[in-house]
Amino acid sequence: MSGFRGASRMSAAGLRRATGPEPGASAPRATIACIPFPIRASDGGAMTKSRSPSAPLTITVRSALDLSPEELAGWEAILADEPVYASPFFTPGYVRLVAQCVDGVMVGLIWENGALVGVFPYELEGPGKARPVGSVFCDYQAVIARRRVDWTVEGLLAGLGLEQWRFDHLLAVQTPFAPYIQRRDVSWSIDLSQGFAVYDTWLRDGKHRPVAETRRKLRMMERELGPVTFDAHVGDHDLLDGLLARKSAQWARSGWPGRFSTYWEHRLMHRLLDTQTPGFAGMLSVLRAAGRPLAMHIGMRSRAVWHYWTTVYDDGFARYSPGNVMLVEMIKAAPGLGLHEIDLGKEDFEYKRRLHTHVVPVVEGVLSTAAPSRSLVVPAEFGVS
Template sequence: MDIRVYRPDDMSGADRAAWTTTQLKAPQHGSSQMANPFLSPEFATAMGRHRRGVRVAVLREDGSHGEPVAFFPYQRTPTGVGRAIGLGLSDCQGLVHGPGFRWEAHELLAACGLAIWEFDHLAEGQQPFEESITGTFPSPVIDVADGWDAYVARMRERSARGTRVRLAQERKLGQAAGGVRYVHDERDPAMLRTLMEWKSAQYRRTGRSDRFAHQWITRLVEQLFHTRTESFSGLLSVLYAGGRPAALHFGLRSQHLLACWFTAYDPVFAKFSPGVSLHLRMAQGAAGDGLAYLDLGRGQRDHKDALKTRELCVSEGWVTRRHPVALAHQARRAPARALRNTVVARPELRRPADRLLRSMGRVRAWKGAS
C-alpha cells in the first residue's frame, strides 16, 4: 500500500476528482455516509486554510503512480496527536473509500506520523477503526428520497395529531407576524451574520461554549457559505415572518444529502416553534432538489425525535499506537468524555445539567451587562 500525505491545497486535481467520484458513487454501494459533505475535499480544503496541521493521506494499491483508492483527512499536532478533521465541529468522520477496500489502521497512523487518532463522529463501515470504538450513538435523519408527500405520510402514520400540529405552526406564525416567506438557498451574507450572532447569543444564554467566539470558526463558516462546486455547497435557509428572519439554518450539501449544522431562531417567535417549521421547509426543499435525506446530527433533541424517519450510527473513540504521547492524550481526554456521555445518555442527569448551564448563562449575561 502506497500512502502519501498532502496539505489539502497541495493535492493534484486528479486526486481531488477521484475523491469526489468516490463520494458520488458511495450511495450506490450502500455507503451513504461516505457521501457526507464533512468528508469532502471542499471541507478539508476550507479547514486547511483556517487551522494548522490539516492533512490528507492518499492511499494507492498499485504504487505511487497507481490510481487513488482512499482518502483520509485528519489534523495533526507537532507531537503526533491526531484528530478527526474538524473534531468538535464535523458530524461525519473517517476514511473515504470504495466498496470492499481494506486497510491496516496502525500502518495508516504510522504513515501519517500519528501516535493516536481521536474521533467522535466516525461513520459506519470503517471496520479497521471499529475495534477502537468506545461508544456508538444515533444520528437521526429525515428521509426524502421518495418526495415530500411520502415523508409527510410517514409522519402521519407515526403521529397524525403531532404532524398536524407541527404543520399548523407555520400558519399560526404567519397569522401572528403578518405572513411567512421561506428562502431555501439564501445568498445574502447579512443573513449568515445574523445566524452566527443569534447562535452565539444562544450558546451564551444556555451556558454552552460559544463556538462563534472563535474567529477561525466564523471565517470557516463564511468560506463554506461561498463555496460552490457541482458536488458541494454551503446552504443557508431562512424562514421569514413579517418580513424579518424568524429562524435560520446553515448546513453543508452534497449531491446526496444535506448535513444539518447550525440553527437559530428569534426567541420572540419561540411559541410558534419556528425552528421546527424551518426544518420541515428544508425537508421539502431537499426533496425538490432530489436529495435522499437530511442528517440531523448526533444528539438527543425533541425536534429531532419528532422529525426523524430513522437513525444512522456514529461512533467515538481513538486508534492508538504504542507511544507515550498516545497514553498521555488518552488519559487526559477520557474522563471528561466519559462524564459527558453519561450525563447526555441519562435524562435524569441531562435535565438538571441543562438547567444548571442555563443558570450559568444567566449569571454570565448579568455580569456582562453590569
Template sequence: MDITVHRPGELTGADRSAWTALQSAAPAMGAPHLANPFLAPEFTLAVGRCRSGVRIAVIREDGRPTAFLPFQRSPLGVGRAIGLGVSDAQGLVHRPGLRWDARELLRACGLSVLEFDHLVEGQRPFDEGLLRPHASPVIDVDQGFGRYLERLRAQSPKFVRTTLAKERRLGRDVGPVRYVHDERDPNALRTLARWKSAQYRRTGRSDRFARPWIVRLVRELFHTRTDSFAGLLSVLYAGERPIAAHFGPRTGSVLSCWFPAYDPAYAKYSPGLVLHLRMAEAAAGASMAYLDMGRGGAAYKDSLKTRELRVAEGWVMRAHPVALGHWARRAPVRALREAVLARPELRGPADRLLKQVGRLRSGR
C-alpha cells in the same frame, strides 16, 4: 498499497476529482454515509484555510487514488479527525471493498493516536480501537416530501398538525410566511450567527461563534460552491422579517443540519420545527436522500427523524508513549460525560445547571 500524506495545497486536481468521484458513487455502492458533506474535499480544504496541521492521507493502488483520510496533526503526532468538535461525519472515504490496516495507516501519517467523535459506519479496520457507538438521527426524503409527512403523521399525528397550524398562525400574526432554501445574503448569515451565539450562552453551552476559526470556517463554506458541494443557508421569513435560519454543508444527496437557530421572540410559533419541515421539502424537491441532524439527543430531532445512523467516538492507537498519555488525559473526562448522558436522572439536573449558568452569563 501506497500511502502518501499531503498538505491541503499539495492535493492535485486529479486527486480532488477522484475524491469527489468516490463520494458521488458511494450511495449506489451501498455506502451512502460516505456521501456526507463533512467527508467532502471542499470541507477539508476549508478547514485547512482556517486551522494549521491539516493533512490528507491518500491511499493508491496501482498508482490510482482509492481512499482519502483527512485529519489534523499536532507536533507530537496526536491526530484528530478533520474538524473534530464541529464535523458530524469522519473517517476514510474509500472505494468499495478496500481493506486497510489501521496501525499501518497511522504509522504512515506519523500519528500515534487518531481521535474521532463522529466516525461513520463501515470503517471496520478502525473497529479495534477504543470506540463507543452513538445514534445520529436523520430525515429520509428519498421517497418524496409527501411520503415523509405520511411517516411523521403515522408516528405522531398531533405533531404534524400542530406544527403546520403554528406556521399558518405565524403568517396571520406577523406576515406572509416565505421560505428561501438557498439564501445568498451575508446579512442573513450574520443574523443566524448572532441568534446561535445567544442560544449557546442562554443554555450554558460553549459559544462556538466566539471562536474566530469557526466563524471563518462558516464564512468560507458559505462562499464555497461546486457542482457537488455547497454551504447552504436557508431562511424562514414572516413578511420581510427573518424568523429562523439554518446553515450547513450539502452534497448532491445529503444535507447536514449544522447550525439551526431562530429569533426567540417568536418561539411560540415553533419556527425551528417549521424551518426543518421546509428544508426537508426543498431537499426532497432536489432529489436528495436525507438530512443528517447529527449526533446528540434533542426533542426536536426525535419528532422529525425517520431513523438513526450510527457514529462512533473514541480513539485508534498504536503502541506509543504519546498515545498512552493522550488516552490517560482524555479518557476520564469522556467517561464522566458519557455516564451523565446515559442516565436520565443525571442528564436532567446537568441540563438545568447549564441553563442556570447561561442565565447568570446573561445577567438574568
C-alpha cells in the same frame, strides 16, 4: 418505511425518549511518499472484502490544498461509487474549505497499483497527534475507501507518521476501529429519496403528526404576523453574522462560551456561505414573517445530503415554534433541490425523534499506537450494541 434505503443504517424504533432538548502560514506541502501500508485479512466487516495479498497498498500525504486535479477527481470517484460516504463532511470541498481557515489539514492518499483507492483527511493538533478536520464542527469521520480494499488502522497511523487520532463521529461500520471505540451513539436522519409526500404519509401512518402541527403554527404566524416566506438558501453575510452572534450568546448561556467567537470560525462560516459547487455548498436558510427573520439555519450539502448544523430563532416568537416550522419547510424543499436526505446530527432532541426515519450508528474513541482502551460507554437511552 417500505422501500427506504437501509444500508449502514438502523431503525430507531424503541429508543427511549430523552429528557432534554487564525491561521498563520500555509500548511506544509507534501513531504511523505510511497510508505508501505499493511493490508489486512478480511474479517467480514461491513467495510471490507477479501482481496489478493499480492497487491500492496501505499500511502502518500499531502496538504489538503496541494491535491492535484487528478487526486481530487479520484476522491470524487470514490464518493460516487460508495454511497455510505454521502455526507458533505466526506467531500474534498469541506476538507479544503477548512484548510483555507486553519493550518495543518492533511490528506492521506491510499494507492493500489497506481490507482487511488482511499483517502483519509485529518487535522494536526500537535506532534504526532491529529483530530477530525474542523474539530468540533466535523459531524462525520471515516477512512474514505472502496469497499474491496483491506486496510489496518495500525498501518494507517504508521503510514501517516501519527501516534494518535481522536474521533467522535466515526462511521460505526468501519470495523477495523473496533478495539479503539470508547462510546457508541447515533446520528438522526430523514430519508427523502421517495419525496416529501411519501415521507409525510409515513409519518401520519405511524401516528406521528409533526408536519400537521407545524402547518397549524404556520397558519397562526400568517394570521397574526403577516405573510410567511421561506428561503432554502440566501447569500446574505449580514444575516449570517446575526446568526453567529445569536448562537454564540446562546451557547455561552448554556455553559459553552467561546464558540463562533474566533476569527477562523467566522472565516469558515463566511467562506462556506460563498461556496456553491455541485458537490458541496453552504446553505443559509431563513424563515420570515412580514419580512422579519424569525429563524435561520446555516448548514451544508453534498450532491444528495443536506446536513442540518446550526439554527437560531427569535425568542420573542417562541410560541410559534419558528425553528420547527423552518425545519419542516427545509424537509419539504429538499427533494426539489435534488437532495435525498437531511441529516440532523448526533445530539438527541425530541424534534429529531419525531421527524427521523432512521439513525446512522457512529462511535467515539482514540486510535493510538498505545494499547487500545477497553472501556466502552453506550448511552442508556439508545440500547445500541
